[in-house]
Amino acid sequence: MSNAQLQSVLDHIDKDFDNSLERLFALLRIKSISADPAFAADCKAAAEHLASDVASLGVTTQVRPTAGHPAVVGKTGAKGNGRPHVLFYGHYDVQPVDPLNLWHRPPFEPAVTDHADGRKIIVARGAEDDKGQVMTFVEACRAWKKVTGSLPVDVTFLIEGEEEVGSKNFVPFIEANKDEFKADYVLVCDTGMWDRNTPAITTSLRGLLYEEVKITAANRDLHSGVFGGAAMNPIRLLTKILGGLFDDDNRITIPGFYDGVKDLPPDILEQWKKLNMTPDFFLKPIGLSIPAGEKGRLLIEQASSRPTCDVNGIWGGYIGEGSKTVIPSHASAKVSFRLVEGQDPQKIRKAFRDYVSARIPADCKVEFGDHSAAPAVALDWNMKPLAAASKALTEEWGKETVLMGSGASIPIVADFKRTLGLDSLLVGFGLDDDNIHSPNEKYDLKSFQKGIRSWARILAALAEVK
Structure with missing residues (x-):
């Protein structure tokens, strides 16, 4: 791929940017809320709109039914032609x-x-998550096709309509059609940058295990004056068990919890140290100042690459107005674990349940409910497409690309690995203040324009990967 060709594509992106923005706006106007059945027709309309747009690039595109909202599938190029x-x-x-x-x-x-700080921003639901991000890639492909007549690599587009509700019907769709989704690797644009001027590639995603615990003591609520001191209070028992999950160094005490957990490669750890992620930078905006993770670990490790345990909710007894002197019959909690490479969610689930069960008195009982489980995902640090994309991003933004771990989970990435055997390259242009899932969601205009340019460069770089 010649530098002159790439420059022509980049020039076209800038000249056509107003049209790119209007195409994004057309997609943003569609109320594709997947969680609410009242918007099912809008979700179908969004799929049809995207399919038409992708087809305009000369890509064979279909709106494919699933058991839920439809998926968009588009394919360019022929198999076995030697191109990535x-x-x-x-x-x-x-x-x-x-x-x-x-x-x-x-x-x-x-x-x-x-x-408020002078930036130009696109405001709308979906501006960043994920319509704006998707359109950075589509517009980059459009520019390549317009300028050169073809794309630098062969692409299969796979755009779903149920990510915000857990991809519950999309994963079976992939499993049922996995032969047609064969590729060298996956490109995912649903992540963020290090800051507004520094590009990033997300190289790891923590997995997720979510458990619910219910402890029952007496067969009914009790008067605390009559039974207090003699009858077990399940709230006391539950909080004691939960409090014991951590030692004085904030390490999780469940036996075997850290089995298989690896330290970062030394060169990546050095890069992360240079990022100088301080409590003032990360915690002060949320009103905190003291890191609560494992002692002896960088703050960025605590938030990105180390496993965690959090109590997400706890309830039991009387919580209404005034007072009621009651010893409740039962108490419950929801507990989640963010897991890292090397940890098996099912083994952690068993270890957690064993830990809790061993601390339940003989005259009490415990019940468990499981909500979700997904393994962590980590890229091979030496993956050639990773190096190529990193270099392309650095050239576009003028700052070294940060290879960062994400403390969040994107379960579909693990599903791609499990179902298709494919690693995912996670490149995105979102920012921490984009208010995704909240009112006034935004996407920086700079993120959108330079995101398009970034993908144009990445496509050119990936064409050279052998």
């Missing part, structure tokens, strides 16, 4: 807009406005 073949993934569905009264403007009437 990538599978691009994104999602067109969005979160509900509630509470509507907190929005500064109607959530499905996109507009470019001024941010």
Whole structure:
């Protein structure tokens, strides 16, 4: 791929940017809220709109039914032609807009406005998550096709409509059609940058295990004056067990919890140290100042690459107005674990349940409920496409690309690995203040324009990967 060709593509992106923005706005106007059945027709409309747009690139495209909202599948190129073949993934569905009264403007009437710090931002539901991100890739492909007549690599587009509700029907769709989704690797644009001027590639995603615990003591609620001191209080028992999950160094005490957990490669750890992620930078904006993770670990490790345990909810007894001197019959909690490479969610689930069960008195009982489980995902640090994409991003943004871990989970990435055997290259242009899932969601205009340019460079770079 010649530098002159690439420069012509980049020039076209800049010249055509107003049209790119209007194409994004057309997609943002569609109320594709996957969680609410009332918007099923809108989800179908979004799929059809995207399919038509992708087809305009000369790509054979279909709207494919699933057991839920439809998927968009588009394919370019022929198998076995020796060119790299990538599978691009994104999602067109969005979160509900509630509470509507907190929005500064109607959530499905996109507009470019001024941010308080002077930045130009696109405001709308889905502006960043994930319609704006998807369109950075589509617009990069459009520019390549317009300028050169073809794409640098073969692409299969796979865009779903149920990411915001857990991809529950999309994963079976992939499993049922896995032979047609063969590729060299997956490109995912649903992540973020290090900061507004520093590009990043997400090289790891923590897995997730979510458990519910219910401890029952007496067969009914009790009067604390009559039974207090003699009858077990399940809230006391539950909080004691939960408090014992951590030692004085904030390490998780479940036996075998850290089995298989590896330290970062030394060169990556050195890069992370240079990022200088301080409590002032990370914690102060949320009103905190003291890191609560494992002692002896960098703050960025605590938030990105180390396993965690959190109590997400706890309840039991009387919580109404006034007082009621009661010893409750039962108490419950929801507990989640963010897991890293080397940890098996099912083994951690068993270890947690064994830990709790061993601390239950003989006259009490415990019940467990499982909500979700997904393994962690980690890229091979020496993966050639990773190096190529990193170099391309650095050239576009003028700053070294950060290879960062994400403390969050994107379960579909693990599903791609499990079902298709494919690693995923996670490149995105979101920022921490984009308010995804919240009112006034935004996407920086700079993120959108340079995101398009970034993908144009990455496609050229990936064409050279052998």
